[in-house]
Amino acid sequence: MTASETRPLTATRSFPPGFLWGAATAAYQIEGAAAEDGRTPSIWDTFSHTPGRVFEGHTGDVAVDHYHRFREDVALMSELGLNAYRFSVSWSRVQPTGRGPAVQKGLDFYRALVDELLAAGIEPALTLYHWDLPQELEDAGGWPERSTAERFAEYAGIVADAVGDRVSRWTTLNEPWCSAFLGYGSGVHAPGRTDPVAALRAAHHLNLGHGLAVQALRAALPAGRLQQLSVSLNLHEVRPLTGSAGDLDAVRRIDAVGNRIWLGPMLEGAYPEDLLADTAHLTDWSFVRDGDAAAAKQPLDLLAVNYYAPTLVSEVAEGAEKPQDDGHGDSEHSPWPGADRVAFHRAPGERTAMGWPVDAGALYDLLKRVSAAYPGLPLVISENGAAYEDVVAPDGSVHDPERAAYVHAHLEAVHRAMADGVDVRGYFLWSLLDNFEWAYGYAKRFGAVRVDYDTLERTPKSSARWYARVARSGELTAPDAG
Numbered sequence: 001m002t003a004s005e006t007r008p009l010t011a012t013r014s015f016p017p018g019f020l021w022g023a024a025t026a027a028y029q030i031e032g033a034a035a036e037d038g039r040t041p042s043i044w045d046t047f048s049h050t051p052g053r054v055f056e057g058h059t060g061d062v063a064v065d066h067y068h069r070f071r072e073d074v075a076l077m078s079e080l081g082l083n084a085y086r087f088s089v090s091w092s093r094v095q096p097t098g099r100g101p102a103v104q105k106g107l108d109f110y111r112a113l114v115d116e117l118l119a120a121g122i123e124p125a126l127t128l129y130h131w132d133l134p135q136e137l138e139d140a141g142g143w144p145e146r147s148t149a150e151r152f153a154e155y156a157g158i159v160a161d162a163v164g165d166r167v168s169r170w171t172t173l174n175e176p177w178c179s180a181f182l183g184y185g186s187g188v189h190a191p192g193r194t195d196p197v198a199a200l201r202a203a204h205h206l207n208l209g210h211g212l213a214v215q216a217l218r219a220a221l222p223a224g225r226l227q228q229l230s231v232s233l234n235l236h237e238v239r240p241l242t243g244s245a246g247d248l249d250a251v252r253r254i255d256a257v258g259n260r261i262w263l264g265p266m267l268e269g270a271y272p273e274d275l276l277a278d279t280a281h282l283t284d285w286s287f288v289r290d291g292d293a294a295a296a297k298q299p300l301d302l303l304a305v306n307y308y309a310p311t312l313v314s315e316v317a318e319g320a321e322k323p324q325d326d327g328h329g330d331s332e333h334s335p336w337p338g339a340d341r342v343a344f345h346r347a348p349g350e351r352t353a354m355g356w357p358v359d360a361g362a363l364y365d366l367l368k369r370v371s372a373a374y375p376g377l378p379l380v381i382s383e384n385g386a387a388y389e390d391v392v393a394p395d396g397s398v399h400d401p402e403r404a405a406y407v408h409a410h411l412e413a414v415h416r417a418m419a420d421g422v423d424v425r426g427y428f429l430w431s432l433l434d435n436f437e438w439a440y441g442y443a444k445r446f447g448a449v450r451v452d453y454d455t456l457e458r459t460p461k462s463s464a465r466w467y468a469r470v471a472r473s474g475e476l477t478a479p480d481a482g
Contacts, residue, residue: 013415013476020123020426021471022084023077023448024383026130026174028060029435031090033067037105040096042132043142043183044438047190058441064433064451067109072458074116076449077432080464081471084123086382086428087113088130088174089159098134098151107162114166125169125428127232128156128213131179131190131438138191143179143202146287149209156213160220168227171304171382172213175234176206177258178328181335188329188439196337197283204288207265207296214298231266232304232382235259235370237362238311241345246315250342253278254313257338267374269297278338302425304382305370307410308354310362312345327356329439352406353387353444360409367417367424378423384410385430387437387444396459398450404463404479411476429467433458 028044048059066073077085091098093106110126117124129152137148156172173179182189185199193199210231221227236258240247256275264272270293276285309327316322318341326344328335336342347357367379386406390398411427418424434447442453448464451457460468466479 013412015415015418015474015476017474018425019474020084020125020380020428021474022082022086022125022426022428023080023432024086024428024430025066025088025432025435026127026132027088027090027093028063028130028132029431029437030064030066030433031093032061032063032065034059034061036067037093037109038096038103039090039093039106041135042090042092043135043138043190044132046135046138047192048436050192053192054439055441055443058436058443060436063436064453065456066433069456070109070113071116073433074113074120074122076458076460077117077122078120079468080448080460081468082122083471084125084169084426084428085117085432086125086127086171088127088132090132091129091155092132092134095155095158096134096136098137098148099154102158102162107159110159111163114163118166123169124163124167125171126159126163126167127171127174128152128159129172129179130174131183133191142184142191142193143205143209144184144198145201146205146208149205149212152209153212153216157216157220160217164217164221165225168225169230170217170221170227171230171232172210172217173206174232174382175306176203176210176231176262177234180206181257181337182328185337186329186331186333186335188331188335194331194333196334199335200279200283200285200337201287203261204285204292207262208292210266211296211298214300215295218298228301230300230302230304230380230382231262232306233259233262234306234308234383235263235366236311237307237366237369238313239362241312241314241343244315247313250313250315250339253339253342254311254336257336258311263373265293265296266300267297267303267377269294275338282337300377302378302380303370303374304380305366306383306430307363307366307381308384308386309352309356310347310359312347314343314345316341316343325355327354353389356386358386358406358409360413363410364413364417367414367422368420371417371422378425380425381414381427383428383430385446385448387446390445390450390461392450398459398461400461400463401479403448403461404466407463407467408476408479411470415476
């Protein structure tokens with residue numbers, strides 16, 4: 001069976017006992033309470049309050065008010081049959097300046113959330129960093145500066161001391177590619193800088209921060225308690241437009257700066273030589289000190305993979321028109337240093353409301369490729385989902401068959417990869433709730449649960465009801481048609 005083939009939609013797929021059925025969120029996207037209980041601005045507070053940065057000036061000041069409604073939201077998770085919940089901690093809620101002592105009220109929120117999850121039989125999966133750097137650290141230079149990696153390790157230890165006796169699943173960074181290259185390269189994400197060298201420096205210090213944080217976690221977490229430490233990478237499944245040598249080299253370049261810039265240091269202890277060569281005209285990488293790559297390589301219990309869509313590329317002749325449909329927002333500045341002559345193309349077929357192509361076969365290919373490259377390292381899907389133009393019926397319900405079909409196809413791809421020997425331990429749907437979708441504000445809805453942004457009322461969509469049946473039974477059956 002080829003990667004693009006699928007089995008009959010009506011067939012049932014059984015997932016093993018212990019498989020994690022979860023949903024995921026991020027602190028800035030859902031919490032709100034932006035200035036309560038000692039929290040200070042993060043780079044996303046600053047970015048969203050800067051005119052022209054976010055759709056219609058939307059901010060996360062209130063978001064979906066999870067800070068005050070978390071018990072209601074945990075009850076929803078229980079109703080939907082989830083056995084795991086992936087959330088992130090707001091660094092500036094816990095450690096407002098990014099250094100020094102913690103704010104106990106901030107930690108108390110996460111202690112209460114963890115306790116509520118455990119009481120509901122839901123395993124907490126904690127992400128330390130989902131893009132919300134304290135603004136004071138950005139003012140001191142942000143991720144392009146080495147000190148930020150050192151501060152991140154201290155913060156990791158603080159959170160581990162607070163909830164390490166109750167949380168077993170830890171993720172250091174979520175999608176560091178976005179933090180580095182959308183935040184410091186193209187500028188479409190916070191902090192909105194457009195400097196390719198700063199982006200590469202940020203990438204290195206995110207790698208280093210990950211390694212130092214893993215060390216800090218292992219030092220702080222209770223001895224004798226089973227812990228699962230991971231990092232969450234949005235690995236790119238890169239495909240050539242044609243089989244030409246130039247297009248294949250375009251794939252290599254994007255694989256280097258999109259994937260191997262993380263996999264090399266974190267899992268192999270070295271940066272790929274071709275990445276260094278591709279970017280030599282920008283930097284000599286002298287910001288990498290002896291021992292840094294080794295520090296980034298720390299033993300992991302899982303590798304978490306975020307996947308939404310594949311990437312289609314080609315070589316561009318000098319001076320020729322260069323399509324830039326990479327799915328990462330519009331900017332005159334590229335998030336791909338070292339790939340100036342690479343074009344990104346609109347893949348044919350169905351697309352989501354984000355404009356991203358729907359291709360579950362690419363997830364299968366990605367899982368097989370990563371498993372072959374790093375045998376023995378279990379994988380988990382830490383984000384997968386889709387935004388669609390949801391329509392509210394007169395009775396208040398939301399029927400979203402497109403989202404259910406998307407998730408079904410991607411779970412089918414996960415199951416097929418597992419049947420072919422890939423060790424996948426769980427799946428986290430993105431997202432539990434409609435929320436603040438970064439530079440798109442509240443214009444794009446990924447949630448399994450609809451949020452009325454005027455009343456903040458939560459309403460599970462039909463896809464959520466179907467996913468609940470799958471999660472409770474461990475059986476992947478076809479969603480209702482219509």
